[in-house]
Amino acid sequence: MRGKMSRKGKSRKRRKSGKPAAANNADIQRNAEPNSVPGDKPDTKHGASHGGVVDNGSAERHGDVDTDQNHADKTDTCHNEEASVHDNDQLDADTDDEGIPEPHDEGVKESNNKVDIDTVSKTNGGAHSDDEKAGITDGAKTEKAGDSAEQNAASAAPVIEELNIKTAKPHKLPKWARISIIVAVVLAVVLAAVGVGVWSYERWGRITVSVNGVEQQVHSETTLGELMRNNDNFEAKPGRLLSLSGKVLKETGGKPVVYTLNGQKIKGDSSADKSDNAAAGEDENDDEADATEVPANLESIKLPANAKITVKSGKDVTEKHTAKRTMIPFNVVINGHGVIQKLRQVGKEGASEIWTGQTSGEKVDKNVVEKPQDLIVDTFSPKPANRKVIALTFDDGPSQYSGPILDILKQEGVKATFFDIGTGAAAYPQFEQRMVAEGHQVASHSNTHPDMKKLNPDQLRADITQGFANIKAASGVSTKMLRAPYGNFGADQWRYTNGLIDSNVIWTIDTKDWKMPGAPAISNAALSKAYNGAVILMHDGGGDRTEDIAALPGIIDGLKAQGYEFVTIDQLMAMNGQ
Structure with missing residues (x-):
């Protein structure tokens, strides 16, 4: 070369x-x-x-x-x-x-x-x-x-001399130096690649989530638990345990923090148990720090992209307590006057309480915790306009005299109401059944015919209950209508029977057939005192009722002649206000 x-x-x-x-x-x-x-x-x-x-x-x-x-x-x-x-x-x-x-x-x-x-x-x-x-x-x-x-x-003798300018040969680096340069270049490339990877992960490996309506960026691998820990539960805290008077017994003894993910409630598995124990007054070893920890099950919930998360503080809880309860009796309100007493509203007892906290021992008078509700009875005597109606009623049956009376009513085409004794219904169920079959109304006159004002509440309720049961058994009819023996049924009886009966029916014309004055006297009493909406009292049991059988045809014919229409008590009540 x-x-x-x-x-x-x-x-x-x-x-x-x-x-x-x-x-x-x-x-x-x-x-x-x-x-x-x-x-x-x-x-x-x-x-x-x-x-x-x-x-x-x-x-x-x-x-x-x-x-x-x-x-x-x-x-x-x-x-x-x-x-x-x-x-x-x-x-x-x-x-x-x-x-x-x-x-x-x-x-x-x-x-x-x-x-x-x-x-x-x-x-x-x-x-x-x-x-x-x-x-x-x-x-x-x-x-x-x-x-x-x-x-x-x-x-x-001058001599022409040419310049000797030589180009220096490139210096060849030692082998170790070349290796060092190669290693340095490789390391630089690797570090650059790692940097690009980290940057890409930081830039592209993130998702958007919304917490309480505020959007933020998080790593795509972030769990709900990690998000809560890194942000201190977004300031949400468990509820507090309060005494009966409202003093704070424990900062973290209430209900746990409430988490929702995309509208679905997520129940924690740590603070929730502790708050329940606190509310029950159980010992929690006074470990308040544990109650503020993020529940462990949240760590396994990976956040999806565009997740909507809500975090709310738990509710405060009042300590468990015992209560000394004092009942407040309800009042009985009987409105108006009339032959029919109709229950409008049952009574309800109220209550006052004194609470004793199981954790604090505090005693707090809560006064009336339940207000009493009055029992209300409306009394009235229906008098429908432009009509003449009258109701025949028979007490103390059924008995051997009930058959002949039913025959007369059938012959006359008249409907009546029978207030029967429970024991009599049980003894003569055939008459009970005939009464119902022929269109008559059956109701209760007690089970044993006591003076109800002389019975204590339990006795009164027992007798009334049994009388209804016997009538139902004999006739197949369920009723809550009562005619109290002797008419003795006042505010206390209404209180004692609160809701057991729905109506008490008295009478307006007493024929005094129980005195056995004779058929003409019985008939005269009924015809002379008749008026629109009147309720006539007679008997088909409780003694010899031959005079009633003799007087009944004349009473029916006489009232018909006066233009009266015979109705049952249910029919009469339905005419109230007409």
Whole structure:
């Protein structure tokens, strides 16, 4: 490679000088002749191109010189310089190949490669500053270090010297250094990749969730528990345990924090149990810190994208307590006056309480915790307008006298109401059944015919209850209508039977047949006192009722003659307000 470049350099040198290499060597020989005559003109063709003037008399000015010896020495020097020029040509070739532009002026080309030695010798005997300007090689500098005669002879024969400019070879790094560089590059690439990955994860590995209506960004792997822990439950706290008077017994003894995810309530598994125990007054080992912890089951709930979460504080809980209860009786309100007493509203007892806290021991009078509700009875006597109605009623049956009375009613086509004794219904169920079958109304006259004002509440309720049961068993009819024996049924009886009966029916015309005054007296009492809406009292049991059987046909015919229409009690009640 270098040989090729040397030949290339020589050819380029010949192109630059415009002469063959041999001619240049001849010029060097002529310029180096020691016997040049003083005063001869310099070779302008060559000397001008090198920028120097040859002084042929310089050798005489410096004394006697052995021109033969100098010529020989100079010849050797020239050969050495040719070798140097040859190397420089190779360098020029290398330099030209690298793209250095060539000068256009031929004289300038030669001056860049050769130096007029005579000019150097004229300037301060070959000082080092001139050497550096001319670019003198190491061989020329050694020649100038000789004796002065040789220097003078050399100055009389100038030599063109080419600059030896060599391009430094690149320094090859040691193997360990190259390995270190490779490792550093690999590490840089890896770190860059990791950084990009982390950035991408931070940038793209996030989701949006909404907590109590406020959106925020979280990692896609975030759990509900982690979100709550990192944000201190969004300031939501468990409820407190309060005493009966409202004092705080424990900050975290109430209901747990309430979590919802996309509208579905999520029950915790730690604080909830503790709050329940607190409400029950149980010992919780006073570990308040545990109650504020995020429930463990929330840690397994991974948040979906666009999750809607709500977090609310738990409710306060009042400590458990015992209560001393005092009942408040209800009032009985009987409105108006009339033959029929109808229950409008059952009574309800109220209550007052004194509470004792199981945890604090506090006693608190809660006063009335339940207000009493009055029992209300409306009394009335129906008198329908533009009508004449009257009701026949029979007490104390059934008995052996009930059959003949039913026959008369059937013959007359009249409907009546029978207030029967429970024991009698049980004894004569056939009559009970016939009454119902023929369109008559059956109701209760107690079970054993007691004076109900003389019975205590339990006795009263027992008798009434049994009477209804026997009638139902005999007739198949359920009723809550009562006619109290002797008519003795006041506010207390209403209180005791609260809701057991729904109505109590009295009478307005008493025939006093129980005194057995005779059939005409019984009939006269009924006919003389009759009025629209009147209720006539007679008996079909409880004694000898032959007078009632004898008086009944005349009473029916007489009332019909007066224009009365016979109705049952239910029918009469339905006419109230008409």
